[in-house]
Amino acid sequence: MAKLEIEGRVFDVDGDGFLSDPSVWNEEVAALIAKSDGIDQLNEKHWAILKIIRDNFETHGNAPMIRKICQETGIKLREIYDLFPLGPARGACRVAGLPKPDGCV
Amino acid sequence: MGRVLNIDKPLEILRKGVDSKLETNLNACVKCSLCAESCMYYLAHKEPQYIPGAKAELVSSINRRYNTLSGRIAPALFNARELDGEMADKMVDMLFGSCTMCGRCVKHCSIGVDIPYIVRKGREMLAAMDMVPATLQSTVDAALNTGNNMAIPQEEFVDTIKWMEEDLIDEMGDQNARIPLDEYDKEIFYTLNPREPKFFPLSISAIAKIFYAAGESWTISSKYYDVTNYGFFNGNNQQAAQIAGYLYDEIHKLRGKKLVLGECGHGSRATRWEGPGYLKTEFDFETVTAVELLGSYIREGRIKLDKTLNNSKVTIHDPCNLVRNGGLYNQIRFVVKNAVSDFQEMNPYGEDNFCCGGGGGALAMSEYNERRIKIGEIKATQIARTGAKVVITPCHNCVDQLQQLNHTYKLGVKIMTLAEIVADALVINKQ
Numbered sequence: 252m253a254k255l256e257i258e259g260r261v262f263d264v265d266g267d268g269f270l271s272d273p274s275v276w277n278e279e280v281a282a283l284i285a286k287s288d289g290i291d292q293l294n295e296k297h298w299a300i301l302k303i304i305r306d307n308f309e310t311h312g313n314a315p316m317i318r319k320i321c322q323e324t325g326i327k328l329r330e331i332y333d334l335f336p337l338g339p340a341r342g343a344c345r346v347a348g349l350p351k352p353d354g355c356v
Numbered sequence: 357m358g359r360v361l362n363i364d365k366p367l368e369i370l371r372k373g374v375d376s377k378l379e380t381n382l383n384a385c386v387k388c389s390l391c392a393e394s395c396m397y398y399l400a401h402k403e404p405q406y407i408p409g410a411k412a413e414l415v416s417s418i419n420r421r422y423n424t425l426s427g428r429i430a431p432a433l434f435n436a437r438e439l440d441g442e443m444a445d446k447m448v449d450m451l452f453g454s455c456t457m458c459g460r461c462v463k464h465c466s467i468g469v470d471i472p473y474i475v476r477k478g479r480e481m482l483a484a485m486d487m488v489p490a491t492l493q494s495t496v497d498a499a500l501n502t503g504n505n506m507a508i509p510q511e512e513f514v515d516t517i518k519w520m521e522e523d524l525i526d527e528m529g530d531q532n533a534r535i536p537l538d539e540y541d542k543e544i545f546y547t548l549n550p551r552e553p554k555f556f557p558l559s560i561s562a563i564a565k566i567f568y569a570a571g572e573s574w575t576i577s578s579k580y581y582d583v584t585n586y587g588f589f590n591g592n593n594q595q596a597a598q599i600a601g602y603l604y605d606e607i608h609k610l611r612g613k614k615l616v617l618g619e620c621g622h623g624s625r626a627t628r629w630e631g632p633g634y635l636k637t638e639f640d641f642e643t644v645t646a647v648e649l650l651g652s653y654i655r656e657g658r659i660k661l662d663k664t665l666n667n668s669k670v671t672i673h674d675p676c677n678l679v680r681n682g683g684l685y686n687q688i689r690f691v692v693k694n695a696v697s698d699f700q701e702m703n704p705y706g707e708d709n710f711c712c713g714g715g716g717g718a719l720a721m722s723e724y725n726e727r728r729i730k731i732g733e734i735k736a737t738q739i740a741r742t743g744a745k746v747v748i749t750p751c752h753n754c755v756d757q758l759q760q761l762n763h764t765y766k767l768g769v770k771i772m773t774l775a776e777i778v779a780d781a782l783v784i785n786k787q
Contacts, residue, residue, distance in 0.1 A: 266722035339555040353495040
């Protein structure tokens with residue numbers, strides 16, 4: 252377990268900086284993690300993506316496929332990579348407070 | 357550290373007569389330390405424990421303790437060490453947490469000791485004591501239980517492929533621009549890294565577009581398409597064999613003629629070179645990497661490329677398992693030089709290239725994230741010095757590590773697979 256400090260708040264995280272306890276997540280936490288990734292302001296599109304990731308996690312216990320994110324938000328694939336420069340896994344899923352997905356991510 | 361370990365199984369791996377290659381390598385190191393400067397962990401930390409020879413010495417010292425007369429009688433004199441809790445923890449930290457098994461040290465060793473082979477055997481000893489880092493084991497377990505290392509359910513995989521196929525049909529304006537699933541008797545049985553369907557499917561579109569342009573007969577299994585085999589990293593040969601068996605059985609089921617390994621360094625190695633060993637059987641089908649396949653399309657004129665379509669300066673990151681340990685140095689360059697107009701090598705490159713820093717299962721092991729990013733600075737500096745705007749690497753694991761280095765060290769480059777850069781240069785004559 253490691254600690255992540257952003258603007259005076261301290262979170263328990265895994266070695267990759269993903270929240271150890273996804274239940275401490277809220278919108279304020281999301282904004283803080285995003286800031287630590289260099290996203291100063293989460294816009295409507297960011298929130299739409301985060302909401303779907305979060306809902307999927309709460310229902311199915313994992314991150315949704317990128318297809319689902321695109322189809323349900325109407326945001327184009329390439330734009331998602333621009334919105335979260337670290338990508339859907341290390342970027343969006345981390346901001347959404349999910350545990351790190353397995354595999355080559 | 358007072359816990360009791362069952363050391364019978366790990367010591368069996370070292371027992372005399374079991375593995376002559378291992379015995380030779382364990383007794384060969386002359387402690388010259390030439391390997392030190394070859395290792396990213398040593399260069400980044402400058403601590404003697406990270407010298408490759410010192411990592412190998414952990415296993416050698418246990419071997420001396422249990423398998424030599426001098427080590428049994430006077431262990432302190434011969435630096436022969438017991439396999440106790442403290443030693444096992446040190447091995448986990450050094451052999452799982454401080455080695456990407458990139459093999460650069462072997463090239464710099466004065467006598468060619470196969471240090472990654474020793475590391476791998478050390479990992480087998482740890483696996484025999486159930487001491488594989490949890491995050492790495494979880495990736496192996498996902499593959500064992502579901503057929504792919506991200507545990508993607510079959511119906512979600514199928515939905516994603518259909519979605520990519522619709523896009524391709526639109527783009528090509530041709531109903532025949534397909535991504536065929538579970539079709540029998542095809543020339544090519546293609547494989548993917550699960551991160552492609554899950555998060556990064558543009559590389560699937562890219563290869564599908566190339567197959568379309570080449571008029572290829574191909575298919576992907578909707579159940580067993582995973583080219584990775586993290587059993588190669590966790591040191592559990594039985595699990596590695598089970599995972600290798602999934603692809604072996606599936607290509608037979610679909611009666612595919614040629615197994616094409618998607619862009620994945622360790623997966624290519626674990627399937628093509630280690631797979632027959634894991635399964636104790638010869639492959640009765642041809643096996644090639646996507647790199648070689650793309651090269652053959654260009655040589656045979658099956659696809660036409662216009663390199664002026666890729667004008668940015670491009671460099672190559674050589675995946676260790678494909679180049680230093682796989683011999684594809686020329687093949688990768690042949691494809692890239694046919695697809696881009698401005699190419700610049702890194703320094704060093706090819707067989708002497710530095711690992712991305714995420715190999716050996718490192719990318720999956722959160723426990724050692726900080727080290728992974730720290731050693732990655734060496735790679736980041738290499739990239740920055742080329743002045744390239746695009747880094748090509750035919751390995752999805754490298755792609756992910758480079759992506760993270762790009763962000764952390766503010767490189768401002770684009771990381772692409774080989775199929776993606778080739779697809780961007782394709783000239784397709786639409787009917």
